[in-house]
Amino acid sequence: MTALTRYQRLECVGLWRLTATAQLREVVVGLRDTTLVLADPRSEMALSHWSLPSVERVNPGEMPALFTPGRLDDGSPSETVEIDDPDMIAALDTVRTTLIRRRPKPGRLRGVGLILGLSLSVALAVFWLPEAMIQHTASVLPMASRVQIAKLAVVEAARLTGSACHTDLGRQGAAALVRKLSAQGLAEIVVVRDGVTGAVALPGGTVLVSNALVMGAEDAEPLAGFILAALLRAQIDDPVLPLLRHAGLIATIQLLATGHLPAGALAGYAEDVLNTPPAPVADAPLLDKFRQTALSSTAYARSLDPAGQTTAGLIAGDPFKGISPAPLLPDNDWIRLQGICAG
Numbered sequence: 001m002t003a004l005t006r007y008q009r010l011e012c013v014g015l016w017r018l019t020a021t022a023q024l025r026e027v028v029v030g031l032r033d034t035t036l037v038l039a040d041p042r043s044e045m046a047l048s049h050w051s052l053p054s055v056e057r058v059n060p061g062e063m064p065a066l067f068t069p070g071r072l073d074d075g076s077p078s079e080t081v082e083i084d085d086p087d088m089i090a091a092l093d094t095v096r097t098t099l100i101r102r103r104p105k106p107g108r109l110r111g112v113g114l115i116l117g118l119s120l121s122v123a124l125a126v127f128w129l130p131e132a133m134i135q136h137t138a139s140v141l142p143m144a145s146r147v148q149i150a151k152l153a154v155v156e157a158a159r160l161t162g163s164a165c166h167t168d169l170g171r172q173g174a175a176a177l178v179r180k181l182s183a184q185g186l187a188e189i190v191v192v193r194d195g196v197t198g199a200v201a202l203p204g205g206t207v208l209v210s211n212a213l214v215m216g217a218e219d220a221e222p223l224a225g226f227i228l229a230a231l232l233r234a235q236i237d238d239p240v241l242p243l244l245r246h247a248g249l250i251a252t253i254q255l256l257a258t259g260h261l262p263a264g265a266l267a268g269y270a271e272d273v274l275n276t277p278p279a280p281v282a283d284a285p286l287l288d289k290f291r292q293t294a295l296s297s298t299a300y301a302r303s304l305d306p307a308g309q310t311t312a313g314l315i316a317g318d319p320f321k322g323i324s325p326a327p328l329l330p331d332n333d334w335i336r337l338q339g340i341c342a343g
Contacts, residue, residue: 009030009032010030010031010087010088010091011029012028012085012088013027013029013041013085014027014029014081014083015081016047016079016080016081016082017079018079020076020077027040027041027047028040028044029083029085031091031092034051034052034142034144035050035051035052035144036049036050036052036055036067038081040171042172043171043172045178046187046188048069048151049144049147051142051144051145051148054069054070054259055068056069056070057092057093063084065082065083065084065089065092066080066081066083067081067083067092068081130249131245133249133253134244134249134252135241137252138244140256141203141240143204145255146203146204147203147206148260149240149261150204152266153243153266153270153273156266156270157192157208157269157270157273159270160194161192161195161196161208162192162193162194163192164190164192165192165211165340166340169340170336170339170340170341172333173329173335173337173338173339173340174188174189174191176330176333177189177224177329180224180293180328181228183292183293184228184231185234185235186227187204187206188204188205188206188207190202190206190207190208190209191211191214191337191340192209192210194210195274196209197210198210198213199226199227199230200230200273200274200278201230201231203238207230213226214338214340214341215338219327219328219329219334220328220337221296221328222299222300222302224295224300224328225290225295225297225300225303226300228289228290228293228295228300229278229300230278232285232286233279233281236279236281242272243266243269243273246266246268246269247261247265247266250262283313283314283317284317286314287317287319290319290320291319293328294325294326295320295328296319296321296325297314297317297319297320298314298321300314301315
């Protein structure tokens with residue numbers, strides 16, 4: 001389902017609340033082909049992605065209009081955004097009306113379809129190997145679903161890492177680094193105080209980073225190296241695969257059918273991913289990423305092993321050995337990023 005042509009790239013200002021107890025936050029609401037993007041108006045960094053088919057108006061007929069991407073187990077809205085822009089409200093209401101009209105009408109055909117669907121689900125559960133179902137689900141999972149799953153994983157990890165750091169200036173610095181590494185697949189940096197060694201890639205281009213890694217360097221180069229290594233691991237082994245293996249076959253089937261994981265599917269996932277040592281990556285493809293990013297690999301290699309004994313290949317193969325490439329981030333952006341956990 002795509003939004004109507006006349007509503008493409010429509011944007012307005014809204015008030016976003018992540019949870020029922022969170023403070024309202026001004027965001028830029030952008031209507032895209034299949035998603036509603038909520039972004040920070042200063043850094044332009046995406047704070048949330050909503051799948052358009054799941055968007056629901058909570059208060060029909062009232063103003064400002066209140067929308068949510070879904071409801072919690074008790075029926076209350078999860079995230080919400082208040083919008084008073086008539087064009088955006090009309091666009092979202094039109095999308096909602098179109099979805100309702102496209103729903104199949106009840107009747108015999110629907111009953112037959114339901115029976116066939118249930119029979120197919122049983123057949124899949126009985127005859128397909130769980131790993132085959134997980135691999136198939138990962139191969140067709142859209143980016144919007146991957147981003148939502150990453151958000152759930154960050155919330156689950158908070159039990160071990162504490163809440164993500166998010167001072168305004170710090171997020172501006174993080175957004176600057178994301179822009180530098182976006183060509184390598186980086187979409188968001190989530191900095192936490194504890195529980196993470198180095199950098200861990202989550203689905204959708206989200207990378208979980210230890211604040212110690214941010215604070216322990218004079219510039220952004222070592223941190224960027226850890227992020228590049230994490231993104232390379234994600235290319236080799238899709239991070240959604242271990243997540244779905246943890247969630248199990250039934251949860252994977254529900255994700256494939258509805259676009260959402262059932263409540264509690266990621267319970268205990270943080271222990272698995274954060275306690276698993278990062279897989280080694282070969283020097284050659286990692287050095288290629290450093291070359292593509294115009295980044296020296298020596299700073300990253302020395303941060304892993306100051307003596308350079310175990311990282312000699314990264315030092316010898318540095319694509320900028322003997323050359324001083326331009327700094328990855330200006331000093332002011334790096335200082336902002338280093339203060340992300342100061343709040």
